[in-house]
Amino acid sequence: MTLTELRYIVALHQTKHFGKAAEKCFVSQPTLSVAIKKLEDELDVPLFERSRNQVNATPMGQQIIQQAQTVLEQASVIKELAQQGKDPLGTTLSIGAIFTIGPYLFPHFVPRLQKNAPKMPLYIEENYTAELRKKLRQGELDAIVIALPFTEPDVVTQRLYEEPFVVVLNKDHHLAARKSITAKQLEKEQVLLLGEGHCFRDQVLEACPSLKKSMIKNYDALQSVVEGSSLETLKYMVASGLGITILPASAAQLDQYVNGSLVTRPFANSSPKRTVALAWRASFPRHQAIEALSLAIRQCKLGTTIRE
DSSP states (O other): OOHHHHHHHHHHHHHSOHHHHHHHTTSOHHHHHHHHHHHHHHHTSOOEEEOSSOEEEOHHHHHHHHHHHHHHHHHHHHHHHHHHTTOTTSSOEEEEEETTTHHHHHHHHHHHHHHHSTTOOEEEEEEOHHHHHHHHHTTSOSEEEEESOOOOTTEEEEEEEEEEEEEEEETTSGGGGSSSBOSGGGTTSOEEEEOTTOHHHHHHHHHOHHHHHHHHHTHHHHTTTSEESSHHHHHHHHHTTSOEEEEEGGGOOOTTOTTOOEEEEEBSSSOOEEEEEEEEETTOOOHHHHHHHHHHHHHTOOSEEOOO
């Protein structure tokens, strides 16, 4: 039994396809297939049920794959410990962020982090919270930037900053004449939201429960336009007069709209907001790298900094 074989079964479990698993592991499909069959023979137990269209782990295979993931995580820790003995700020740091944070954070914090730790190469990516959670657990990412709430066993979270939500409108919208807007006033408006799977969508609906009720009541009429693929898409839709939207303050920069077609308005009374946090495995040994990352993000001042 080797770590390579464990990586193969984890990859096959994730992709449920031999070809995709082989591509993910950078090997040929026959190499991966032979290695997995060899491991099954060694363990004397089938790990996967194979069919023409899909591959699924057996009940025993699921238990073994779960343990394999733990073993691979611990093997990654050994490598990190060895690197820490050299230079904790001299090895690549892999960072992920959710789609509604990454585009507005990375351009600001990457130069700061490179200034604070010039010898530390960076790998960055954007993804959904669920995917970032999985990659963090599997050691593919060292740290992730997400919005709370976020809970995961053996993962440490550190609150970084809070940022309010604002309403983005076309300058000719009737609500643009107001200095602030209440959640109640949004009920009768065409509010554009991100599609399912984005945590920011859920946060908006939680902050504006009356909006959620309105959406359910008018679902058939709203379905064609309420969902956008990104916050930038939502802004362009608003600029085109298709409705209004709600964005985190960091995403509500309107400089690219040179004709001034968009305006922002705060919420009246208590403004809804989100808390942005940094998360990493408790076993991750490069504490100096995490501290450098946290400092660089705080220095960006994208919201109200939280001191813990």
